[in-house]
Amino acid sequence: MKYTPSPSLVSSLCLVAGSLLWASPGHAQTASYPDKPVKLVVGFAAGGPTDVVARAFADYASRTLGQPFIIDNKPGANTIIAAQAVASAPADGYTLLFGATNHTMIPALYSKVKFDAVHSFAPICTVATSPTVLVVGPGMPVKTLSEFMDRARKSPGSVSAGTAGVGSSGHFATEMFARSAGLKLNHVPYKGAAPVVTDLMGGQLDSSFATLGSVLQQIRTGKVNALAVASARRSPLLPQVPTFVEAGGGSYSADAWYGLLAPAGTPAPVAKALERVATEFARSEAAAEKLRGLGLDADTTCGSAFSAQVEREVATYTKLARDLDLKAE
Incomplete structure (x- = not known):
C-alpha cells in the first residue's frame, strides 16, 4: 500500500526543515553580524575629510553594533589601492570601503584596474554630501x-x-x-x-x-x-549664497558624496544591518554637528538608489573624460 503522509505531518516536517535552514551556519553568521571586528578601508591619508567622516561613522557603528570598526588607511593611486583591497576581499561584511565621489571617476581615468567600480561593489549608503x-x-x-x-x-x-x-x-x-x-x-x-x-x-x-x-x-x-x-538647495552653512539655478547657472549640480560600499555579493541581511546603522548615524545630532564642522551635510542615499547614482556618475564622468581625452595612467 502506498503511504500518504497526513497534511499535519507534512506541515510539521516543513517547519522542521525551515528551522534547520534558519539555523544553518551561513544564516547564523549573517543573523549575528557582526560577531568580530570590521575593517573600514579608506583611500586617503589620515586627517582628510573622507578619513574624518569615516572615523566618525566607525565610532558610531562600533557603539551601535557592539564590535570595533577599525579604520585602515590605504592612500595612493587616486584611491585605487583601497578599492582593490575591498573588491578582492570576502563578501562577508568584514572588509568595507569608505569612499567618496572620486570612486566613480576611476573608470573614466584608468583602464588597467582589476575591479569594476560598479559591479565589484554593493553600495550601502551615503552618509554625507559636500556641495x-x-x-x-x-x-x-x-x-x-x-x-x-x-x-x-x-x-x-x-x-x-x-x-x-x-x-x-x-x-x-x-x-x-x-x-x-x-x-x-x-x-x-x-x-x-x-x-x-x-x-x-x-x-x-x-x-x-x-x-x-x-x-x-x-x-x-x-x-x-x-x-x-x-546643489539642489542652499547650504545651511552658507544660507546667503544662491544655488546655480537661482543665480542663472542652469541646472548645474555637483555634490560630492561620502559613503559606505561593500564587496559585491555581500549577504542582504549584512547589507541591511549596515544600511540601518549608516542611516541612524546620518540622522544623529552628534554626526550632524561633526559634519557641519567639515562643511558637509548629513545625507543618506541607500541601496538601489545609491547603486543607480554610482552607475549614473560613472557614465557621466566616463563620457566627459573621453570628450576631453583625459587619462591619468
Whole structure:
C-alpha cells in the first residue's frame, strides 16, 4: 500500500526543515553580524575629510553594533589601492570601503584596474554630501555668477580656474559647468587643494570650483567670495549664497558624496544591518554637528538608489573624460 503522509505531518516536517535552514551556519553568521571586528578601508591619508567622516561613522557603528570598526588607511593611486583591497576581499561584511565621489571617476581615468567600480561593489549608503561652490579671489572683480559668466564669455580662456589636479573632482566639476554654460575657462591644475586656496587669496588665480569644506573658513572671513553653490538647495552653512539655478547657472549640480560600499555579493541581511546603522548615524545630532564642522551635510542615499547614482556618475564622468581625452595612467 502506498503511504500518504497526513497534511499535519507534512506541515510539521516543513517547519522542521525551515528551522534547520534558519539555523544553518551561513544564516547564523549573517543573523549575528557582526560577531568580530570590521575593517573600514579608506583611500586617503589620515586627517582628510573622507578619513574624518569615516572615523566618525566607525565610532558610531562600533557603539551601535557592539564590535570595533577599525579604520585602515590605504592612500595612493587616486584611491585605487583601497578599492582593490575591498573588491578582492570576502563578501562577508568584514572588509568595507569608505569612499567618496572620486570612486566613480576611476573608470573614466584608468583602464588597467582589476575591479569594476560598479559591479565589484554593493553600495550601502551615503552618509554625507559636500556641495561644490564656485569661489573667486580678490583678483576677480565680480560679485555674482552672471558677472562671472559674462566676463568669461567676453574673453574666452582668460578666466583661470584652479583645481587639485588633472582628473580631480574639481577638474570634472569645472569642465561640466563650462560645457553646460558654453564657457571656455583656463584650467590650472595644482598638486592638491591647499595651494589652490593660497593662490586664490593672493590674487594669482581667478576662480575655483571647490568642495565647500575646503574653502568654508576663507568664505566666512571674506578672503574669497562665494558666487554659487552647486546643489539642489542652499547650504545651511552658507544660507546667503544662491544655488546655480537661482543665480542663472542652469541646472548645474555637483555634490560630492561620502559613503559606505561593500564587496559585491555581500549577504542582504549584512547589507541591511549596515544600511540601518549608516542611516541612524546620518540622522544623529552628534554626526550632524561633526559634519557641519567639515562643511558637509548629513545625507543618506541607500541601496538601489545609491547603486543607480554610482552607475549614473560613472557614465557621466566616463563620457566627459573621453570628450576631453583625459587619462591619468
